[in-house]
Amino acid sequence: MKVNVSSCDSCGAPLPVSESQFVTECHYCKNKYYIPQEFPPAVVLKPLASKESARNIVLKELQDPEISVHFLKNSFYERGALYYVPFFEVRGIRSGFTSPSPSASPEYNYLAYEYLEKANDLSDLDLEFLQFETVETAVISAEQVPFNPVEMRQTGIVLPPRDLISLIRNKNPYALESVEHYHRLIYFPVWEISYSFRGIIFKSYVSGVDGKPIKIQGLRSHKKKLWMSMFGLLALAVILGRGINAGSGGLLLMAIIGLPATAILLPYFWELFAFQEIVEIRGEVKEYQTINYTENALLKYGRKMVEGILDILGKAGEERLS
Amino acid sequence: MSRAICLKCPQCRTNLSGENNSKVFFCHNCALAFNVDTAQGKLLPYPLLYINPQKTGALEQVYFPFWQFESRYTLDGTVPTDNSSIRTFYIPAFFIKNINYFGDIGYYYMKHNVVLEPGPFKRLGVFPADRDIRHALRYPQIYLTKEHFPSLRDMRKGFSEVQVKQLKAGLALVPFYKAEHSYSDSILSWKYPSGALI
Numbered sequence: 001m002k003v004n005v006s007s008c009d010s011c012g013a014p015l016p017v018s019e020s021q022f023v024t025e026c027h028y029c030k031n032k033y034y035i036p037q038e039f040p041p042a043v044v045l046k047p048l049a050s051k052e053s054a055r056n057i058v059l060k061e062l063q064d065p066e067i068s069v070h071f072l073k074n075s076f077y078e079r080g081a082l083y084y085v086p087f088f089e090v091r092g093i094r095s096g097f098t099s100p101s102p103s104a105s106p107e108y109n110y111l112a113y114e115y116l117e118k119a120n121d122l123s124d125l126d127l128e129f130l131q132f133e134t135v136e137t138a139v140i141s142a143e144q145v146p147f148n149p150v151e152m153r154q155t156g157i158v159l160p161p162r163d164l165i166s167l168i169r170n171k172n173p174y175a176l177e178s179v180e181h182y183h184r185l186i187y188f189p190v191w192e193i194s195y196s197f198r199g200i201i202f203k204s205y206v207s208g209v210d211g212k213p214i215k216i217q218g219l220r221s222h223k224k225k226l227w228m229s230m231f232g233l234l235a236l237a238v239i240l241g242r243g244i245n246a247g248s249g250g251l252l253l254m255a256i257i258g259l260p261a262t263a264i265l266l267p268y269f270w271e272l273f274a275f276q277e278i279v280e281i282r283g284e285v286k287e288y289q290t291i292n293y294t295e296n297a298l299l300k301y302g303r304k305m306v307e308g309i310l311d312i313l314g315k316a317g318e319e320r321l322s
Numbered sequence: 323m324s325r326a327i328c329l330k331c332p333q334c335r336t337n338l339s340g341e342n343n344s345k346v347f348f349c350h351n352c353a354l355a356f357n358v359d360t361a362q363g364k365l366l367p368y369p370l371l372y373i374n375p376q377k378t379g380a381l382e383q384v385y386f387p388f389w390q391f392e393s394r395y396t397l398d399g400t401v402p403t404d405n406s407s408i409r410t411f412y413i414p415a416f417f418i419k420n421i422n423y424f425g426d427i428g429y430y431y432m433k434h435n436v437v438l439e440p441g442p443f444k445r446l447g448v449f450p451a452d453r454d455i456r457h458a459l460r461y462p463q464i465y466l467t468k469e470h471f472p473s474l475r476d477m478r479k480g481f482s483e484v485q486v487k488q489l490k491a492g493l494a495l496v497p498f499y500k501a502e503h504s505y506s507d508s509i510l511s512w513k514y515p516s517g518a519l520i
Binding site for chain 1: 452
């Protein structure tokens with residue numbers, strides 16, 4: 001967040017104001033000032049859900065059958081952070097004669113238009129998908145609190161707005177016929193709850209206004225794949241048994257020893273070496289993203305090995321020089 | 323960056339009250355409302371009226387600001403004179419989201435010929451007034467056109483245009499009752515969700 005500095009008229013003290021802060025108070029003589037800014041005035045939606053309640057919501061959502069039980073048991077709670085996500089709100093009123101249908105006579109009315117624009121691309125937060133509908137619904141039910149950048153920075157992370165004003169003005173189709181036309185910067189609070197599982201961070205987001213889950217991330221359950229693999233192994237055992245003429249007793253023995261062993265070992269095999277999938281739940285939509293632990297582990301150990309060798313070589317070189 | 327405008331009452335020198343998104347600031351000692359004029363870099367004073375509630379409601383109350391205009395008007399396109407009709411308009415100094423769905427309370431005050439009775443000042447919170455007088459001044463004409471010429475057919479029956487001449491301007495603070503997720507006004511008992519008023 002950019003900070004501009006003006007000065008107090010009566011005592012000359014600096015008046016630091018952030019981009020969307022129009023009203024400020026002198027620290028020394030307590031005089032209040034109105035400072036017109038390039039950015040529109042900001043309002044903040046009151047964050048209702050606390051960190052603990054946001055975490056409880058995430059934990060409840062993680063009970064989804066698509067999420068691995070193994071992940072629920074063995075992941076570590078990392079942190080809960082409150083983000084203030086900026087949105088530009090464009091609103092205004094048009095007036096004139098409009099006809100509800102082509103055959104009807106035009107009626108005089110004044111119509112309100114309002115829409116949101118992202119003030120930050122949110123790619124750093126993995127929140128690009130944040131739907132305008134989510135924010136709009138929250139804005140209707142939310143209470144507003146005074147914009148206090150210092151307090152906001154103490155309680156959470158304030159994302160800076162990017163300069164999109166010119167873009168909004170160009171995009172607005174009603175600007176010329178408007179009775180009035182305003183911009184406002186809305187800070188929408190979002191809780192980020194992160195869990196780590198074998199070195200990978202899983203981030204879930206909950207609306208800070210009404211506590212609705214926005215995105216829930218966890219490790220995908222591989223139960224279905226596991227059963228399919230076991231069935232495949234059994235089929236393989238049958239084929240091999242026939243091939244080597246082991247007979248029905250041999251097949252039974254294979255099944256008795258092989259299947260439980262596979263059932264015990266396969267989940268670990270999946271978790272450790274096979275490709276893993278992150279499942280992202282957004283309301284009704286579930287998305288899967290494949291990650292590869294083996295590659296990460298190999299890179300990690302490979303890097304450690306190279307560093308170790310370089311250390312040894314370096315030390316040897318130093319000894320020789322001394 | 324423009325020059326800072328000091329938010330002090332010129333009469334009693336107390337700090338004016340208002341929020342970050344306010345265009346109008348209040349001095350409750352002198353009962354004055356100040357509209358920020360950024361072009362001229364100064365505050366324009368208007369008289370402030372505190373309104374008595376007409377209907378009972380929840381315990382908690384909040385003042386909502388309305389621009390109050392007394393205007394003369396004509397419906398035939400001629401310039402209003404001293405003999406033209408007089409009417410009082412109450413224009414919300416705040417913004418109503420989705421006004422076509424929730425309805426404009428200022429228009430309904432005019433339609434029901436509501437007369438707001440001034441009363442004593444109460445120590446209540448004031449909802450930020452972010453609609454300045456420049457924008458609010460256009461509404462008497464809009465309200466009258468909507469009332470008298472609801473369709474284009476009516477407009478063509480010998481009338482041409484509504485003309486309005488402002489006589490007095492002031493700001494009225496109307497108490498609203500605050501419930502958990504809504505506000506209802508103390509004059510017509512209209513209900514709005516709390517986020518619909520900004």
